[in-house]
Amino acid sequence: MSQTRGKYDFCIGLVLAMSSSIFIGGSFILKKKGLLRLARKGSMRAGQGGHAYLKEWLWWAGLLSMGAGEVANFAAYAFAPATLVTPLGALSVLVSAILSSFFLNEKLNLHGKIGCLLSILGSTVMVIHAPQEEEVETLDEMSHKLGDPGFVVFATLVVIVSLILICVVGPRHGQTNILVYITICSVIGALSVSCVKGLGIAIKELFAGKPVLKHPLSWILLLSLTVCVSTQINYLNRALDIFNTSIVTPIYYVIFTTSVLTCSAILFKEWQHMAADDIIGTFSGFLTIIVGIFLLHAFKDVNFTLANLPLSLRKDDRAANGTLLSTYDSFNDDEESSACLGEMQSTESLSARRNGSLSAF
Numbered sequence: 001m002s003q004t005r006g007k008y009d010f011c012i013g014l015v016l017a018m019s020s021s022i023f024i025g026g027s028f029i030l031k032k033k034g035l036l037r038l039a040r041k042g043s044m045r046a047g048q049g050g051h052a053y054l055k056e057w058l059w060w061a062g063l064l065s066m067g068a069g070e071v072a073n074f075a076a077y078a079f080a081p082a083t084l085v086t087p088l089g090a091l092s093v094l095v096s097a098i099l100s101s102f103f104l105n106e107k108l109n110l111h112g113k114i115g116c117l118l119s120i121l122g123s124t125v126m127v128i129h130a131p132q133e134e135e136v137e138t139l140d141e142m143s144h145k146l147g148d149p150g151f152v153v154f155a156t157l158v159v160i161v162s163l164i165l166i167c168v169v170g171p172r173h174g175q176t177n178i179l180v181y182i183t184i185c186s187v188i189g190a191l192s193v194s195c196v197k198g199l200g201i202a203i204k205e206l207f208a209g210k211p212v213l214k215h216p217l218s219w220i221l222l223l224s225l226t227v228c229v230s231t232q233i234n235y236l237n238r239a240l241d242i243f244n245t246s247i248v249t250p251i252y253y254v255i256f257t258t259s260v261l262t263c264s265a266i267l268f269k270e271w272q273h274m275a276a277d278d279i280i281g282t283f284s285g286f287l288t289i290i291v292g293i294f295l296l297h298a299f300k301d302v303n304f305t306l307a308n309l310p311l312s313l314r315k316d317d318r319a320a321n322g323t324l325l326s327t328y329d330s331f332n333d334d335e336e337s338s339a340c341l342g343e344m345q346s347t348e349s350l351s352a353r354r355n356g357s358l359s360a361f
Helices: 002-041 057-079 087-103 112-130 140-146 149-173 178-207 214-242 243-269 276-298 308-360
Strands: none
Touching: 002 057, 002 087, 057 178, 087 112, 087 243, 087 276, 112 276, 140 149, 140 178, 140 214, 140 243, 149 178, 149 243, 178 214, 178 243, 214 243, 243 276
16 A cells, blocks of 8 residues: 555656646746747846736746746655656756757757757656665654764765855855856755755645644744755846846856755665666766756757758768879879979980990090
8 A cells, every 4th residue: 555655646746847847838928929929029128127927928828837846846755756856857957958949949959959868768768767665654753864974974075065156165266167156046945955855845734634734844844945945046036137147057056956856865775675777867867967958058059950960971082082082193193293203303314324335535
């Protein structure tokens, strides 16, 4: 019965995580469409301080879609392991890239298409090999997990490292080193995911009629989540304001997901009962997603499609043929030059012999 319930919760979490990616990815398209409509009407753009988008229904549809996606993502953590839910967040980038090519006329080059394919393959591999975390069904069990010495040490290190980066490293190197602000919001994000996981359990207990609001852990988790999310948003916005989005997004995804996987493994002991092939499969899927996200972002401004590939090959063939022809011509020229030089030398030697013979007489 317990295993059946676990599989049922896993499937619910998987569906919620994928739905979250679809809603969030689609929200960017709806918002962008709304802003473009306003720009065509001549309204003051949001980047210039305008707020005309508040009267555009497409923008509100995008906002509601994003809200639905965040709610689904929040709920997914209550049913499925964070090791599964967090990496699947990359699918929102994929959905946004695909939909933008259809509805915003933004061309997806060959690198982007390969990146999308790799992201799908990596996500599939991770779903197949995702670890089954230890069951935590009550706040009391969650409280026991949070009090584990391993997690206490991890959380303490995260707080210390974050404070050092915020107070010491950030003011000196935050404007020049992209890793400073991204590391802050990534490691803090690992704690926020743990808080979300605990609050998800609290909500499930609340619907079951248990006195969750009287449990002090519920309020501690809510307060911690507020602080963590505020810090994440602050420093992620700083990174996006200073550095290129195409660089920030893949780096943030890698560091954030790695931090969440580490935190989840320490908190829920997910990896202890996994087979070797599942561990390898999980890491392989994660690395495949990383490569896909990198291709999708790093080369998005490169105008290269599948139609350019045969042309490039033809150019290479022509260049190769031209090289061979020039080599052949130069070889023939060398032979002709050698022949002419040989004839000249023969003529000169013959003349010399004749002159020598005449002088002898």
